[in-house]
Structure formats: structure tokens, C-alpha cells
Amino acid sequence: MHISYAEILNYRALEHVSIPLQRFSVILGENDVGKTSFLYALDAFFSNGKISDENEFFNMDPKNNIEILLTFDGIPTSGEFDDIKRKNGSILIKKVFSFDKPPTSKVVLDEGIEKDIDKKLLKEWFSSDGFHFIPVRRDLTVQFTMAKTALLGKTLRAKMKNALADDSSKKCVDDIKNILAKSIKEPQKILQSFLQEQMHDEDIKLIFEDLEVDPIEGVSFKVKLSDDKISNIVIQNRGAGTQNNLIIALFRLIAKLHVGNYFIFAMEEPENSLHPKAQRQLLSVLQDISKESQVICTTHSPVFLERSKFENNIILNRTSKGNTIAKTFDFGMLNELRTDLGIRPSDALLKGGGNCAILVEGNTEEEAFPIFMEMCGLSEFQLGIAIVNLHGSDRKQITRNTATLLAAYDIPCVLVLDNNKQKVADEVKKLKNLKAVFCLKKGNIEDYYPLEIVAEVINQELKPTTKVKASDFDATQHGDKRLENFKRVMYEHGSGDSLSFLKKFLGSVGTKMMKEKKLPVDAEIKQIFDKVKEIVESQ
Numbered sequence: 001m002h003i004s005y006a007e008i009l010n011y012r013a014l015e016h017v018s019i020p021l022q023r024f025s026v027i028l029g030e031n032d033v034g035k036t037s038f039l040y041a042l043d044a045f046f047s048n049g050k051i052s053d054e055n056e057f058f059n060m061d062p063k064n065n066i067e068i069l070l071t072f073d074g075i076p077t078s079g080e081f082d083d084i085k086r087k088n089g090s091i092l093i094k095k096v097f098s099f100d101k102p103p104t105s106k107v108v109l110d111e112g113i114e115k116d117i118d119k120k121l122l123k124e125w126f127s128s129d130g131f132h133f134i135p136v137r138r139d140l141t142v143q144f145t146m147a148k149t150a151l152l153g154k155t156l157r158a159k160m161k162n163a164l165a166d167d168s169s170k171k172c173v174d175d176i177k178n179i180l181a182k183s184i185k186e187p188q189k190i191l192q193s194f195l196q197e198q199m200h201d202e203d204i205k206l207i208f209e210d211l212e213v214d215p216i217e218g219v220s221f222k223v224k225l226s227d228d229k230i231s232n233i234v235i236q237n238r239g240a241g242t243q244n245n246l247i248i249a250l251f252r253l254i255a256k257l258h259v260g261n262y263f264i265f266a267m268e269e270p271e272n273s274l275h276p277k278a279q280r281q282l283l284s285v286l287q288d289i290s291k292e293s294q295v296i297c298t299t300h301s302p303v304f305l306e307r308s309k310f311e312n313n314i315i316l317n318r319t320s321k322g323n324t325i326a327k328t329f330d331f332g333m334l335n336e337l338r339t340d341l342g343i344r345p346s347d348a349l350l351k352g353g354g355n356c357a358i359l360v361e362g363n364t365e366e367e368a369f370p371i372f373m374e375m376c377g378l379s380e381f382q383l384g385i386a387i388v389n390l391h392g393s394d395r396k397q398i399t400r401n402t403a404t405l406l407a408a409y410d411i412p413c414v415l416v417l418d419n420n421k422q423k424v425a426d427e428v429k430k431l432k433n434l435k436a437v438f439c440l441k442k443g444n445i446e447d448y449y450p451l452e453i454v455a456e457v458i459n460q461e462l463k464p465t466t467k468v469k470a471s472d473f474d475a476t477q478h479g480d481k482r483l484e485n486f487k488r489v490m491y492e493h494g495s496g497d498s499l500s501f502l503k504k505f506l507g508s509v510g511t512k513m514m515k516e517k518k519l520p521v522d523a524e525i526k527q528i529f530d531k532v533k534e535i536v537e538s539q
Helices: 035-047 079-084 119-125 151-165 173-183 185-199 240-257 276-289 302-307 331-341 363-375 395-408 419-428 451-462 479-492 499-516 523-537
Strands: 002-011 014-020 024-028 066-073 091-097 104-108 114-116 131-134 205-214 218-226 264-268 294-298 313-318 324-328 356-360 385-389 413-417 434-439
Touching: 002 035, 002 294, 014 035, 014 313, 014 324, 024 035, 035 066, 035 131, 035 264, 035 294, 079 119, 151 173, 151 240, 173 185, 173 205, 185 205, 185 240, 240 276, 264 276, 276 294, 276 302, 356 363, 356 523, 363 385, 363 499, 363 523, 413 419, 413 523, 419 434, 419 479, 434 523, 451 479, 451 499, 479 499
Parallel strands: 024 294, 024 313, 131 264, 264 294, 356 385, 356 413, 413 434
Antiparallel strands: 002 014, 002 066, 066 091, 091 104, 104 114, 205 218, 313 324
């Protein structure tokens, strides 16, 4: 179950705003347009408490009630929802907040008919039990506890409930303590392995100790970290980098354990204080979580903008009248948005990966290579490498900017070019930190995708008027001629002819399809990664 539409009136900066939402939604916009207000409005809805501060009302005027209307889709098929569903299968719940009074909750049926909602149903499905808000100032002391509002607490409580449910007989407190202690060992080990991987340090140990089970106070324990230098340090006393890695590891745990069914996560600038490489990793984890739970986040990060589907993005703007309006993302607005947020193409060093950098020509390789590496049993995070998009193969861009900048920091590079760029390859081989140059033998990177995958990506992501089949392509074409063939087939099938769209989705979606179908990675691509691994291991 997830929120598909939100309408908010008279809350903070939001006089009246309507926002469509996906399973994964990224909310963009300049400062002070209401992004944070929107997340706090969702939190107010699910918390269901009084609003006793005049500042929470639009223009600080509590005379006008706050109204929050949320439409939910993906409703479970159980009969308990039959009486409150609309004809299209959705559920619309309206909450009205008068100043310093408990909110009223109503279900809005078709034709605007309102009716009371069962309090038990409201508590079980539409309360803070299934909603988690993470503000920009994340407090690990809170998040890594067993409190009902803590992210780790919500995750481990689910594991503990399952552990107790598996035991058919009643247990005394000591027996229960043993059961619960065993139930959190698996999450603890998984979290520890994620931290070791992310921080490239096998000496890191995550400790859950002093587990207490009290029939009245509940479950509690301490979380500490050790490594080869320091032992048993409480997590809130570790550095910002370690704390950020803990947050990422915690989200990865949620995705792996699949305990977040019907969870809705609202996050304010989750990328805050994270290195761009860690932002990419976090985004990937959040996208995985959104397959089962809903994720709604605000951001100023170019990583979140450029690596998520454009239809997931929502732009909030403040009009000249002072009210906030929402716009669903349109690709034609990309340049304007970059200007608004001051986003420019990232410098090579912001990509991270000090052990080695793979320089690639375009978006397809940038999106695809991390996934291809996983298919080969490797990880860009474990190796500590960066995949840098050159946005072309201009010799000056490579020699004067990207590679030279990396050389100043003694970061070795591997360059991957299309087959027809041999002249450029010969010209740049003299660079001292360029350890290898690969000109793809088959042509372009798109030549390494089976035609069945290309057709499936077009059908799924570009929505042609008539479906494309692998047999529609000319299998004898390679390189630029192959791309021109793709362009012609897309045009003939009514999906437009934008190769930039196709390349983007081939890299991100098409490579994942290959991974899911367990298709092999071409030996030449493997050779590139083997060379990178050799360079990393030789240092």
C-alpha cells in the first residue's frame, strides 16, 4: 500500500498544494518552497496528534483549519477495506486539524461522501506504525535504539515478533530473552558485513550488547563499534563518515530483510553530508526498498535527480503570490532545473574511488558498469573505484581536464572508448596515470546488449504504440549504424526516436534485466574489470 496522491491545505508554507506520488518519489525545488513542510504534513497525518503551534498554520493563522487528504493505492485484498474503498479501488482519507484539538478523520467515498473510519483500522494501517519520518538532522542515538519511532527498532521488532511467533509455547522472561537475542544476530551480522564492505575495512565489528528484556519497559540494548584502532565505542561518538555509513547500512538491511511491507519512508535530504559516491549507493538502496515500501524524499542532489526515473521527480515552486505549486517532471525542464539549483556536471574528483577510475564516454556505460561488475562478482564500492562519465570522447576533455585532474591526486585511470576512437586512444596513451585504454571491439557499448533486451527496454520504458520485437532490428549492424537502426525502429513503432532516452534506460534498466535473467557478461567487458582489479590490487 502506498500514497498515490496528497492534497494539503493551510499547513506551514502550503496554502493549497496537490502532489501525485510514486512508489519512489523525489521532491525537488529551491530552498523555502515547502519541501520540508510537505514531509512534516505527512508526519502530522500519521502521528494523528494535536497541532498546538500557530506557526504550523499557513500565515500563522489558526482560524483556517489544516486539511490533509491522502489517497492510498495498492490496497490489500482483505475484506476489512471493502466498505471504505472507492470505485477505482483506492482509499481517500481526510484529516482536519483545528488549533489545539485532536484531528477528525474521515473516509471520502465517491461523489465526495464522507464517513467515519474504524479507529482500529486507522491505527493498524494509517498510523505512525507504518510511517517513518527521517529529518535532515539524523540522530543516531535515536535511530539505533529499540524505540517504536526508531528505524532500527522498527526493523528488529519485526524480526523479534517473527521469532516469538515461531515458538508455539509460552515462555518465561529468560527464555524470551534468549529467543530475542538469537533473532537479532542475523541483522547484526548483515549490518556488520555492509559496514565492512562500504568502508573497505574487515576489522570493523558491530556489537549489540547488554540486551535487556523487561515486561514493562520492553527491549533495549547498546550499539557499539570496534576496529583495529578503537574498541567498543558507542556509535554516536564515531565520526560523521562512519555514522553516514551506518545509515546506509541500515537501509540496506531493511531492503534485504524485506520487513518493510506497507512501510512509508519520508526522508528530508537523505544525501545530506554524504559524499557523492555514497549518495549513489544510498539512492540504489532506497530504490530497492521502494519495490516493497514507499520512499518519499526531498533533495538538492544532482545524483538523485540524474539517476532516478524522471517521472519520479516532483518540482515544488513558489509563485509570485507566495503559494507553492507542484509540477511533475518534464524532461524539457532539465536545463532550467539545473540553473535553478546551480547544478553543473560533477568534477571527476567528486566521483570518489581513489584506487582507480574508469573513464567512459557516456551515460550507458556509467549506469551499466556497476551492474556488470556485480554480475562478474565484483563491486565498485569494495574495490574503491569511480566510474567517470566524460560525456564524449574529446581528447582535450580527457587530457586537460579529467585525467590530468585525477593524475594530480595520483589516481590511476582506465579509459574505455568506442571502436571508432582509436586515434583518440593513441593520442592519450602518454598520460602517466592512464594504465590501459580499451577500444570496444564490437563497436559501441550498445553492441553488448542482446537485441531481445533492447526490445524489452523500449517496450517497458518508451511505451511504443506497437510492441518492438528483436527481429525488427538488423542484427548485422554494429556501432553507429546499429544505433541508427534502433532509432529507425523506435520511430516506426511510435516511441519517438530519442537515442539519449534509449541509452539511459539500456544502461540502468537493460543491464538489470540482463542480471535478473542471468545472462552472461561479454568476455571483453570482463577483461576491462579484470584490469581494474589488477590495478587496485597492485597498489
